[in-house]
Amino acid sequence: MRALLRLRKRLKSRKPEFRRYCWDRKLKLRRKSWRKPRGLDNAMRMEYGGKWSGRKRVKVGFKSPLAVRGLHPSGYEDILVYTPKDLEKLDPKRQAVRIASCVGLRKRLEIEKKANEMGLKILNPSR
Template sequence: MVKRFKRQEYARYKKLGDKWRKPRGRTSKMRRYEAGKPDMPAIGYGSPKNTRNLHPSGYKDVLVRNLKELENLDPATEAARISSSIGKNKKSQMLEKASELGIKVLNK
């Protein structure tokens, strides 16, 4: 589970939203890591190396542009994401081939 860091004073102003921004103010309590303030991102919060950069399904996300690239995938560890520039006809062919080879397609 990845920790979601909150922006400084996100609760005070609705327009700020929850998206993280580094506090840069001279007197910022959050920047100075004072107690009672939200946590800031640090190296210790990193995800484990073996799960880093994986799709939530657990597969490695690989962009595929043609049938040859699709055939080179390892179905045990890699999942295909078909390029958006592929047309409807080619995409249907690629989906058929993927089901034959047992490859998971992330954007059907």
């Protein structure tokens, strides 16, 4: 598992930053996520012509290994928790707790106390 996490980190460092078409012309497109170019004569879609010839498009080969896909960088599965009751079903060896942002301070402290008793890792502990 650790070897696959290291491999994923190395693959992600080599992965290009996928920018959508015309991201440099419109300010609002710079923060947007990838969109597939669909125009009939779009040079980026056809992967040739001018500055679009060197741009990388999203393809299946940039995926992470299946065993570690979607895991937290620490290697745990990220589980969103709303109540202390949600902690009962979790496995401390494979899963870590992320407390939802809508949870208030009192309930957050209860969740943290119970998670520490169970030996669960908290990904966003209170300060």
